[in-house]
Amino acid sequence: MPTDETAGPAGRPHLPEDPSPGLVIFLNGTSSSGKSSIARALAAQLDDPCFHLPVDAFHAMRSQPELAPDRLPDVLRRTWLGYHRAVAGMAAAGNTVIVDHVLSEPWRLWDCVALFRPQDVVLVGVHCPLPELERRERARGDRPPGLAARQYTRVHAHGLYDLECDTGSTGPDECARTIKDFLSDRPTPTAFERLAALGPDAR
Template sequence: MSHIIFLHGASSSGKSTIAQALQQKIAKPFWHISIDHLRDCGVLPLDRYRRGEFDWSDDRSAVFDGFHQSLAAYAASGNNLILEHILDTPGWDKDLRDLFRPFDVLFVAVHCPVPELNARERLRGDRPVGSAQRDQTMIHAGRVYDIEIDSMDGIEANVQTILQAWRSDLRKSEFSQSFA
């Protein structure tokens, strides 16, 4: 059975840094994947969206549906995943629960204090200011996680917490088989 470590947190919360460090420490090969990877490597014609040649609002649903389906296909082929994602759209949680049902999913909340999110967002400069704070206040409400971490605790501490939880095989999140 393939494993999916699902890092769920606001933009700029530290998901990418944690995922990269986790990938270096975990005992099995894991892909580190995010929609940002597709965006950043040129898979999506972002310049044409920015110029108005295409309307992102017309295509967003298909792009994310395809991304979600691809995650399940990677895992169904025997690949383990470290996924960074933000469940910010109604229905995505149900879609991913259905797609990930055959797999062992460790659902991890990645928290970060709002002042730090705002500072990171300003440093990045590639997100609208305020989007991270909006994510933080919205995306964790009503979620049931296997574990919750705070990126201010440091990368090594967070990686060790995730590894310990992954090794335990104890799953209680909304993505677990036993969740009712």
């Protein structure tokens, strides 16, 4: 008889049953739009444990060897691809995951649509007026000048959201409360379900 409660027949490990899928709260906006501030406020407000997985953290984990300029795009792309799969894995294990993302390249969105359970994603558009983005960018000093402006017309080009907020007029705590309230009565189909039905060739 095995003595370890996790052991199964013939001493083999007893694997846990597959959990119910978790929720992905997907914040999309330009650099400096306030996504991370909203994510931190939301994590503090949610009643159940959750994980804030910012893409910046994944970029920060990557080592920084000298690379030829022509190699960098592939390294960045593989970082994004791995990030998406890490989020999908955490959600598949039953966790609530708060994502802050920059959908400035269409393939990033469609990779996520293919990976995530569309009925379990809340897609939130995080908007901010360009002058305020530029002011924040200058104040931060850790972003290339003009980054937010270059992303401004691209990140929301897909045009579909479950919920939107404007951080130019609303603080992160209030945005987080709006998102939390929305979670209790989410309509269907979700934005991800509608995007999945359209397919990447629709836009």
